[in-house]
Amino acid sequence: MCGLAGGIWRDDRLLAPSIGAAALAALAHRGPDAEGEHREAGVFLGHRRLSIIDLDPRSTQPMHLGPLSIVFNGEIYNYRALRAELERGGCVFRTESDTEVLLQAFARDGLDCLQTLEGMFSFAIWDRSARRLTLARDRYGEKPMVVFEDGEKLLFASEIPAIERLAGDGDLVIDRAALPLLFRFSYLPAPFTPFERMKQIKPGCWLQLTVDDWTIREGSYYQLTTGGAPLRKAEPSFDAAKTQLRRLLTESVEQRLAASDVPIATFLSGGLDSSIIASIAAGIAGDRMTAYSIGFPNDPAFDESPYARLLAARYPRIDHRVIDVTEERLADFTDRTLGLLGEPYADASLIPTAFLCSHVGEKVILGGDGADELFAGYGVYSAMQVSARIPGWIKRVLRRLPTHGNPASIGNSKLRAAAFFRMHMRDTAGEEYLSWRSYASPEQLQSLGFSNADACALPGDLVDLDLHTLRDMLVTDIRFNLPADMLKKVDLASMQHGLEVRLPFLDSRLVAFALGLPDKFLINGGVRKHILRESFRSDLPPEILTRGKKGFLLPIRKWMRDGRIRDELLDLAARQTTLDSRAIERFATEHRELRADHSQLLWACYVFLKWTGRRNGNRSDRGSISSEIAG
Structure with missing residues (x-):
């Protein structure tokens, strides 16, 4: 896990050492262990390292192989298997790192190597002989990559402040047309950024710049689509599916534990997902494993630590640490956390997540993110399933009824849910999905000062959403909300404190398996994540299995x-x-x-x-x- 930055200049300038140093200093929190750079005419590659695999300085980046030079952020979990295959083909390795495996694989297969990688990553590879730069990002968007291009230069980095240091004075201009998306969704979805001529590379995508004619090619190597049939040949039995789920998730945890030369901890919120990951990891780890939870001793409504303690008590190898926080302490921490952001990001759960990350002593930790998108954990899925069964004429009648101005203030849970249901009811499933995911209406955005066109604009892949099945909703969240919100939060919160978070639920085999399951395996009798609960019922306290979903919230x-x-x-x-x-x-x-x-x-x-x-x-x-x- 690291931070990277670089650029290509059409006029072949040699970047001043002070500018490159400033760009890398802006990423120091992502990689406190080492720093490296490569400079040649018109080219700069910079890297900050968080040493996790092959701690020897020989694995410091940029790394070179013939005409190729790489800077890489992330981890390739299956690098040992890929290395063995490359060695059988005659490749010789100088290090034990996954970076060299990636570089050798790219040297042999080019962009085709992306299909073989299981991991979280963003990387840049400069080919000196072809005078070509290649940028790529992992399947689900766990690791960021931001690019600025103006016809004279192309700059890239893990975070925007590094690009600000590399850019010329006045180059970065706020993109007013993109800003309404921030207020609508609480984040800017890829490819948007706060600045003109700057974009995020989308998950599962790559970009290549050939310098001599300054041509840019872009493409995707992994894509999930809506409107298609589930990814299965025949419906499995529920018992067989449970067995396969346990196997796939256990193998994913094993792979993420094995790909490290430093100790690994685990988050333990007290919810279903992190409890499952912690229970698997505790059973696999040879030594004691630290599990971190956050407690709100003065606010029982927010405090999940009693559930975390129940899980930890079941596993003697878990060394459980609860970090208590008060509202006042969290408010003070908010200023420091927002002060480190290089871009506006408005999911408030960033703050308690970053607070917990700041107390982790290890360099690597496991998390449970991704499970809700794979196994239908959000209430929006159940609500939209119910809505889809209501005849159109009844919906039209119901939509004439007035909406409650503030459903969150309703004390009765059933009445509160009904009020939210009515508030988000729309004519089509796509419109309903956007309503559930939005925090501001076009009218409110216009009142803030944005034009009607900008206030109503949406990313192209959210226009005319084709949502007919539960799988379509899951795929849309995996493509849209997961990378732009959940994974962005995890990356920002953890890397502010030099911490790498690994997410076993985001294994490509597990994703394909989950998206091929029948709806009834995911939501059954109103119970969401049904198969996940049943697959690990024997491993968890009943109090965790039966409790409702609770977000990691800020008040x-x-x-x-x-x-x-x-x-x-x-x-x-x-x-x-x-x-x-x-x-x-x-x-x-x-x-x-x-x-x-x-x-x-x-x-x-x-x-x-x-x-x-x-x-x-x-x-x-x-x-x-x-x-x-x-x-």
Whole structure:
């Protein structure tokens, strides 16, 4: 796990050492163990290393093989099997690293090697003889890759601040057309970024630049599509599917434990997914394994640590550590965490996730992310299944009924669920999906100051969504919400503290298996993740098996009703012209008076204005954010 940065300049300039050093300094948190760079005319490759596989300095990057040079972020979990195959073909290795395996595989197979990689990664390979740069990203988007290109240079990095150091003065201009997506979804989905001419490489995709004629080719090597048949030849029995699920997930955990030369810990939230991963890992690990949980001793509604303790008590090899936090301590940590963000990202669960990551003593930890998207863990799936069974004429009648302004304020859980169901009911499944995933309407975005066209715009693959089955919903989340939100959060929260998170649920064989299961195996009798619960029933305490889903939340509903964060937001809003301050004040008033739940939209405004304020302070010579947007 590391951070990378680099660039290609059409005029063959030699990058000044101070600029390259500044770019790598912006990534120091991602790789505190070592630093390396490669410079030649028109080319810069830089790398910050978090040493996990082959700790010897010989594996420091950039790494070279003939005319090829690589900088690589991530891990290739099946690198030992790939190495053995390459050795049978005559390849000779100088290190024990997965980086060299990747480089040798690319030297032999080019882009075709991507099909053989099981892991999380982004990498850049410069071919000096062909004068060609290749960039690629893993199947599900666990590792980031951001690219800026203006016809004269192409810059790339793991995080935007490194590109800011490499770019010329005034090159990065805020992309106003992209910003509404941030307030609508709480993040910017790939390929969008906050800046013009900058994009994220999508998961499962690659980009190649040939320098001599400055041509750029792009493509995908892995793609999940909606509207297709499930990936199965015949429906398995439930017992056979449970056995296969246990085998695949256990093998995935084994693979992620084996690909390391340093100790590995595990997250243990007290929920189903992390409890399953922790139980498997505890059974495999030869030594004691540390499991980290977060506790809210002053707020039982948020505190899941009692469930985590139940699981840890079952496994003698687990050394359980609960990190207690108060609301005041978390609020203080919020400032530091947001101050480290190089881009606006408004999923508030980043804060407690980063807080927990900051207390992990190991370099590597296992997590349970991805299970909800594979096994239908979110309530939206059940709601949309119910909605799909309602005849159109009944929906039209129901949609004439008034909606509750603030369903979250309803105390009765059944009435609250019914109010949310009505709020998100739409004519088509695609429209319903977008409603469930949105935190701001086009009308609210317009009131913040965005044009009607920008407020209504969507990424191309979210226009006219083809959602007919549960599998279609899962695939859409895997392609859209998982990489842009969940995996972005994991990467930002962990790498701020030099920590690598490995996610066993995101094994390509397991993904293919889960997407081929019948709906009734995933949601049965209203119980979501049915097959996952049943497959590991004997391994978990019954209290964990029967409890409902609980997110890793920050109390932003409360914070935006009263207190320091709300006051700071209103002060930030009053001192800028990027967003309409009157709209923010109105949303804040409606939220405080419980007329609506605007907590997520207000939080997005807060995060964005904090980011623009920091950027103006750090880049005052480039003019204000407002002038960039206006221009």
